[in-house]
């Protein structure tokens with residue numbers, strides 16, 4: 001199957017799942033996760049109408065942005081403070097904001113570049129040590145802090161489910177993220193919206209849509225397995 005056909009299938013699955021769960025398909029954005037894949041693959045996806053791509057490494061995002069500044073690049077992976085300058089202004093949305101220090105650095109770079117950087121806060125719902133993201137009980141204070149920064153715009157939350165979990169376990173994680181977003185929303189913080197929920201990947205996309213995902217991040221089902229060397 002070609003990348004174009006894969007995209008058609010994934011879109012079709014999103015539409016079917018949205019319909020089945022009473023969601024509007026237009027409320028769900030597909031982010032094609034192109035990490036490790038060459039620009040030629042991205043161009044194939046673009047031919048199939050895909051305009052939003054996700055990368056997990058700042059340096060790779062920067063290089064691919066230079067090749068195609070006209071499409072929308074999302075940073076979905078962990079961001080270190082010394083890499084912030086590579087992504088601010090290039091990434092349409094940073095999904096992985098998870099600390100006050102990182103928020104300060106993004107604010108500083110966005111101010112310097114005279115842009116408003118859109119962000120999501122990554123939440124570690126499952127509590128795994130190996131995972132980035134704020135814990136649910138640190139979430140409100142981080143959102144309150146972000147709300148005071150004039151060059152950041154917080155649009156919602158992001159999470160990653162744990163590998164090997166059942167559908168029910170995935171849905172528990174995703175429902176928790178949705179509930180956390182509703183809690184934050186109810187605080188009516190300045191400049192803070194909780195409209196976007198970035199959750200769901202190839203193996204758990206449908207669970208996430210069922211629980212309210214507005215952005216799904218799909219790599220393998222579009223570009224095939226990744227080869228790391």
Ligand SMILES: *Cc1c(COP(=O)(O)O)cnc(C)c1O
Pocket residue numbers: 033035056076077160200201202203217218219220221
């Ligand atoms: C790699 C990655 C994805 C895509 O995963 P697939 O299983 O290939 O769909 C989604 N989200 C994040 C944060 C990733 O790093």
